[in-house]
Amino acid sequence: MPERTAARSTGHRRSARTELVWRLLREALDERAAAAGRSSLEVVDAGGGTGNFAVPIAELGHRVTVVDASPDSLAALERRAAEARVSDRIRALQGDAASLPDLVGRESADLVLCHSVLEFVDEPAAVLSAVAAVLRPEAPLSVLAANRxxxxxxxxxxxxxxxxxxxxxxxxxxxxxxxxxxxRFTLDELRDLLGVAGFRTAAAHGIRVFADLVPGALTDDPAGFDALLELEATAAEHPAFRALAGQLHVLARNG
Incomplete structure (x- = not known):
């Protein structure tokens, strides 16, 4: 029983850290699909690794190209896609984010995910320029980065x-x-980087304001877990709490 409880707590904590980002992505996907007049979108996940977001997006019916430098991560992605029965909607490409235009083609994407990438690449500005090149006009970019x-x-x-x-x-x-x-970045630094690459910020949220701080017992209780998610969602847009969030999430528009 203790092992099952610990596993459930770990799973809840992982969801608490990502659920708000997923909600924001769902909204962005729905808005883009409505604007494009298509139910199935072309999504690029730069540095998407094992497919934490790519596979759920494919399960919604969208086509996702994951570009990652790690062959091991891409192999895990393909296994995960097969288990979810979405292999036909997942494409795995080995490469770096700065090479996106050569890998996926210019103006080919309806949405690009750039999550936990800008902290680690040699030239964040070059990566954002590459992302801008592959996005269609007015298409959204989802950036997730560590908060300074x-x-x-x-x-x-x-x-x-x-x-x-x-x-x-x-x-x-x-x-x-x-x-x-x-x-790591402040929100102003992210906005400046995005602006130089030709993006305009549509929305900014703080992610993991409380999820890393609350007692583990809270996430064992479904009611407490739901309350934590709602607290995260409310605090995410409050500038004072956003400044303390573990990560910053920015949705930006190309062009």
Whole structure:
């Protein structure tokens, strides 16, 4: 019984971290489908790895191309797609995000996901320019990136005050040489990057404002879990709480 409870708690925590992003993506997909007059869209997931979002999007009937540099992740994606019976709607391509125009073609995508990518690539601006090239006019981009302010708070409350101070003053928001994340962003920095690439920000949300902080027992209770999701959704649009979220989510429009 304890093992089953722990597994359920882990699953709930994972959902609490991603459910709001999924809700926002569903809305973006529905809006784009209505605007395009098509029920099936062409979606590109840059750095989509094992398909955490790609497979559910394919289950909605859309066609998804996942571009990732890791062959192991793409192999796992293909197995996952087969298990979900959506292999015919999933395409796996090995490559980097900056090469998107050569891999998928220009103005070929109705939606691009760029989740947890800009923190790790050598040139975030080049990646966003590549994304702009593959999106059709007025098509949306979903960006998810690590929030600079959140790591300062997380380090401080865990007692690593020196690392919190380092992250606070470091231009890239890093807490030290051992930090596995090359850079983190403020919302203004993300908006500036997107603007240079020709995007205009349509909406911005804070993701994981509370999900990483609440006691695990809360997610074992369905009512508590639902309440947490609603709290996350409400806080996501509040500037004060958005500034403390673990990740920032931006929906932007091409052109």
């Amino acid at each position: 302010h959140a790591v300062v708070l997380a380090k401080a409350v865990s007692g690593h005050v020196a690392e919190a101070q380092a992250a606070l003053v470091d231009p890239a928001g890093r807490w030290g040489a051992a930090d596995p994340v090359p850079r």
